[in-house]
Amino acid sequence: MSRPSPLSVPTSNSFFRDRFAIDAALVERCLAAALGAGGDFAELYFESVTSSSIGIDEGIVKSASQGHSTGCGIRVLSGERTGYSYTDSLEEDRLIHAAKTAALIASGPATTRVQGFLETDVHDLYPVIGLDAEITAKLALVQRADKAARAYDGRITQVRAGFNDEVRHIFIAASDGTWAADTQPLSRFSVSVIAKDATADGGKGATARGSGGGGGRVRLDYYSGHHSPEHFAAEAARQAILQLNAIEAPAGETEVVLGPGWPGVLIHEAVGHGLEADFNRKKQSAFAGLMRQRVATDKVTVVDNGTIANRRGSLNVDDEGTPTQNNVLIEKGILRQYMSDKLSAKVMGLPRTGSGRRESYASVPMPRMTNTYMLAGEDEPEDILRSVKKGLYAVNFSGGSVDITNGKFVFAASEAYLIEDGRITAPVKGAMLIGNGPEALQYVSMVGHDLSLDEGIGTCGKRGQGVPVGVGMPTVKLDKMTVGGTGQ
Template structure:
């Protein structure tokens, strides 16, 4: 089953609004994921997952009533609608009928697949990644690899009269390597894929991913303890985009701004970053991991300029927050599954290219840190303090990249860091497609990207002295 009957959806919406409400919607999904996992050179597990069900929501001002059901018969869906309607019990009842006109999402994904590929292909990909990682260096002691292939059919029916369908593929091949030298163990991870099918691994080969994970792990074996304290920091192109995601992106999600809990609340039109900083969130880049042809409320994904030459231009909106703030949704309403309410979320967040060459940027620093990639990050939304764990980083000494460091984190404050962007490289690119963002307990796939960027100063947390 890839969709519910529109006549049934219409009756469910009518029931949802029977106590009143500004609007109601039903989110139906049927998602099949096939995954294989390799450990110690052996395929250890195959997993098949179905997430199927429907969530019913009623919105009244800032209030949302919600219920979901995995049982899709009419009685169960009407029960969910009834439970969601309770939020509006003081409201004025609506006229019942909701006519639904079908809308198909624009095609933005590469090579739609209807069914997962032949299992032998996944197994072959994992074996190739494993062999390449082990061949890279004798100090590689463990290789864990996985591949997931997902196809999510969604159908969103709204009381404004639209029923939107979208079919979203998503693949990911991840390789984790542990390298060991004496008592020291280090790991390296890389993943790639996107909103496409597994043919993408003909181009992004499993060998290249295996070698890259092994390279990261073995580089860290020879690494020094990271220095501690404030110093100039260079963010590497691609994966360094996590910086934008955490330092700026979350603070520009509409819910935090509508409620006034974000430090960016009420500051549209103001300067929030150095004039070298432009930040864009884009839902419609073909094939990227954060791409969505329509969001989980049925609104097309858009190219959103969040910050332009340092000036705050707008927030990422879902329907509920957009209504309350008197603007249009930007197609940023996303949910982890039918079991969760939508939230304003990022899609693919990046900074376009600037004018400097990467060499010129590194060459401008006497002593500092080069952060090639991050293994994760987090932000505190009210003041904007962020932290990143550096997956791969190097010292900069005398204008040159020198020794690798390990165990480093970056800590800073979002708005403060954005005023310290003093050079932006001409080498903008998107990261490999493996990031997942968590917010309020909901995880969604996202993309990030950035050119080489210099922060004049940032705090590096390490254990080394100086």
């Protein structure tokens, strides 16, 4: 990658150039206006999103929509001060006005000039597609899920299914020479069910819920085989039927085994957020000041990898124009890296990790995760279970929360079982895993070789912004964790 000559013009923004006349000359005028009141850095983030969704409830189409949004967010940095403004119009006068507004918010004594643009070499992790599939094809997918869920068991009384997809075009240009563009497809299939059994729970009756789904940066033909509507519907129904006769989870401190795949959401929440650079820059994280120190047993290696092809959390380039990377956050128990955006990297003297993300052009970028997971170990999953005399096997989670400042977390297990004498026995309901992220990592004693990533359903929230992410882990044993429940 080499710097272009003064006469050469990057061409990767062809979508915005051809449709909205956003060329290099206009970009330079906008950046100059953004730096007009002083500042260290200015950035333009152009975005155009086309989306569609369809949902059915009880076999009836309850929602169907298509939408389009276009706009530009303009950011100016002066030291650690940020000025941000955005516009839903890409007309030059509106862009210049937004640039001047951001400049005034962040105005400071420092000044810089716009550098010659350097086109970013980006990954090629997903297909370049449009929303060209007929709505009837998408409707057929959700109807198949409805039919399959009901056929699974007569106790399934309610089914909801939905399909959402979008194509996002982005273009980032900045005063430091950044010039990067990407076209990002994304889709998600979801199904949820309710099961009822009047004879369950000793004749008292019981109601239970289950959910399934998946997706990624994929074409419509992805939803076949293991990723078919029938597969996701059967998984949702299986979970619900299982819970009808589950016993109350026992409370207390016990050994816990986490299953592979979606339980990696615990790593995402309890560990990943604490390793985002902005929380550490502001000393708000339980991991602040622990770089190159031991924070887990040597069984634990955690990465954030935005470069896995077709994954929901993957990106060719982040929302600041930096190519994504495979970032090793914790290596054999030692904290190696925080996830950084441009601002945190500059202030903290860190390398940029391709972690600057935003929900839309109306949002300020910040350090965010992509696909965060624990690497596989060498233990046999069966040996891990056999090693537990009495404990809990948590396979799926429905939700959770974490306090970044101290690492304390609470997670609700939607599918869990008792482990008795090394065997999986009764399913339980109402299990809550309670702990502290940094402390929990000290109790990891066995890690399986069965690393699995989630099906592609995750959305991460931070400061009011949601972005698509992925999680994962192998089977993992924690020697001690507090389980909340109402059983004995």
